[in-house]
Amino acid sequence: MINFFKEMLKNNPGLFRLLYDFTGLALWSPSFSTLLRNLFKDLSNMIEELILKNSHLMENLQGYSPALLARMILGAMFGTAIQVMLDEDKENLPDALNAIRIVLD
Numbered sequence: 001m002i003n004f005f006k007e008m009l010k011n012n013p014g015l016f017r018l019l020y021d022f023t024g025l026a027l028w029s030p031s032f033s034t035l036l037r038n039l040f041k042d043l044s045n046m047i048e049e050l051i052l053k054n055s056h057l058m059e060n061l062q063g064y065s066p067a068l069l070a071r072m073i074l075g076a077m078f079g080t081a082i083q084v085m086l087d088e089d090k091e092n093l094p095d096a097l098n099a100i101r102i103v104l105d
Helices: 002-011 012-024 032-052 064-088 091-098
Strands: none
Touching: 002 012, 002 064, 002 091, 012 032, 012 064, 032 064, 064 091
């Protein structure tokens, strides 16, 4: 997942810009809000099923549901990606996303 985000930021940053523009529209428009809410829900479900379902991470974070952790991971990736896009120091881009591995390891 981290590698996918890094590749997209490097090779197709316009897609991320579109997602962030869409997010801004979703804050004001009910129709965009529904679409984006469904996208985030689907992505969180994918993280939950593909990453957290069989992860040892759940052993260490008892008391938190996999659904909540999936939302936190997606939010961290989404927020970090926007910071990467806004950062003038493009050399450190991979390091910012690699730091998310701390949560997943």
